[in-house]
Amino acid sequence: MKFSKRLSIAAMLATATALTPLIAQTVSDDAPPKAQLDIPEGQTLFGKNDPNVRRATAQVNGEIITGTDIDHRLALIVAANNNQLPPEEVARFRAQILANLIDETLQIQEAAANEIDVTEGEVNQYFFRVAQQNFNRPANEVEKYLLSIGSSVATLKRQIKGELSWSRLLSRNVRPSANVSDDEVNAIIERIKATKGTTEFRLGEIYLSATPETIEAVSENAKKIIEQLRQGGNFVAYARQFSEASTASVGGDLGWLSLAQLPQSLATAATEMGPNEIRVVESPGGLSILLLIDKRQVATSDPRDSVLSLKQIAINFPAGTKEADVAPLVKQFSEETRNITGCGAADEMAKKLGADVVNRDGIKVRDLPAPLQQVMLDLQVGQSTPPYGSLDDGVRVFVMCGRDAPQEAASESFDEIMSRLEEERVNKRARIYLRDLRRDAVIEYN
Incomplete structure (x- = not known):
């Protein structure tokens, strides 16, 4: 399920929930008022407040997203980070979760409009598999665990439904037109043969777009992210939440690339960096927080x-x-x-x-x-x-x-290369599809 910039359920529970780029910032429910109210003492409160009822945080084409929805998703992230999420990061996470929920709602609505139905039985079947693989416990025990961390089964099943709906929608409307020709694949195979023995770099990237007007603020944001990473933050989780590149859904992993496949600024940085080193690099249209994961010789045993x-x-x-x-x-x-x-x-x-x-x-x-x-x-x-x-x-x-000793390195097969190119093409068109859904939606923030 990697067609959008949201992390798959399985990966989300292993690290943190994948999140889409920020759409809007909202004030938290408990934000203090800017001015004090002039209310005399000794007054009576008429009516009873129910703490289980939350005001809507947003409405997406009339469908409500509440503060509770955000709290439950945030609880999953906190648990995935071993309850060590820095307090100063919580506000940013909440804003990104809201954006994620908006996209998820749009995806479910679009699937329904195309008469694509995901049944409760299908969601439950996926949920049982998630329970076993990621929580290592039966589904009936997962409900108790989720409640203990401040989340719920409903929020997890909602995300499962969103992923299944979007996947099926793309399979019907996008994938059939994402064809890759034999000539494209053969060209890549010839390039691999020609570059055998040269160095390839496996890089992680958190891409932050910037304009001349926003570059200063974006630079400050990049510094804060790097500070958290150097204090032990998970690069994959941060990439999924903050990167604006298509690789956000895979934790910022650019895969194995030769220097010729990289922008000059990134290529220069890659040759200068040591293993696991992180640095900020100017890249086309913004800044890249770059991580050198590994390097190897092309088509040569390591x-x-x-x-x-x-x-x-x-x-x-x-x-x-x-x-x-x-x-x-x-x-x-x-x-x-x-x-x-x-x-x-x-x-x-x-x-x-x-x-x-x-x-x-x-x-x-x-x-x-x-x-x-x-x-x-x-x-x-x-x-x-x-x-x-x-x-x-x-x-x-x-x-x-x-x-x-290792066997001679095996290059990607013809079918593997074709599958990878098709997936990249589907992902690119999926992002455009989701962008258009956001543009046409009626989204009201409260």
Whole structure:
């Protein structure tokens, strides 16, 4: 379901709800008035306020979106971020959620106008799958969990209905005309062959459009986003919410690109950046917050795809142990493991030191922490890594028991390339379709 800039249900629950570009900003329900009211003391309030009744936040072609709807979606985002959403981000999230709900409403309405019906049974079937995959619990227990975090089953099923409705609408009205010719695919295959061995970059992008009049404000917004990312914010989640590029629905992932496929400003930045580095780059029509995810050689096997068979030897320390008390043992551990001549000798050495041994098979080099990756690539079978760790986590080494070299990298097949191009074409036309729906809609904000 990646036809709009909303995240699929499955991905939303793994990170955060995908959101579309901001349409309008609203004042929160609890915003204080600008002036105090001159009301005498000792007055009586006639009637009873029901906290469960919320005023509408917006009406979309007469259909109401309430503050409760927004609260329930926000609760999913907060839970997905382990309840660590910065307070200063909440207002921005609420505004983006409202925009998302408006788009969702438009999509459901357009599907209904085209006589596309999503039944309650279909929604429930999808919901059961989401419950198992993302909450790892039966559907009947998910309802209790959602209520505990301040959300509801209804809000999740509403989003499921929106995604299914939009997907079917696009399949009927857009996909049949998004044809890709054999010549287009063959041209890409020839380009891949011609660039074999050159460097490709996998980049993440949060694109923020700007004009000369808005560039200063957009730059400040970019700085705030980068600050949150460097404090541990999830790049994928932020891209889904704030990026105005078509890649927002996939968390800003641009995929693997050669320098020739990038605007010059982004290409220059990519060659200068290190792994996981983030920087702001001027790009056509605005600013790009760029993340270097990875890089590789085109159509060439990557040593980091080697599959390792390892033996982990670890020494753990009791709570409260002081460094000086274990220094002799750590020194002996380092000397003994340095002299290991193979995995067969590791068990005996571990027993001598009272260490624990665990076999680790099927480990890809690229899945290891970055500092260990190059160490592993330089090791010969039978050698061990230097000791690493801490008093709290213990000290450990890995012994290389075996390494299977990666197979020659396989390029995308003809059908895979055609499918990717068709998907890109559908996504582009879907954005235009949704833009036209927004333009023609009667949207009233309260």
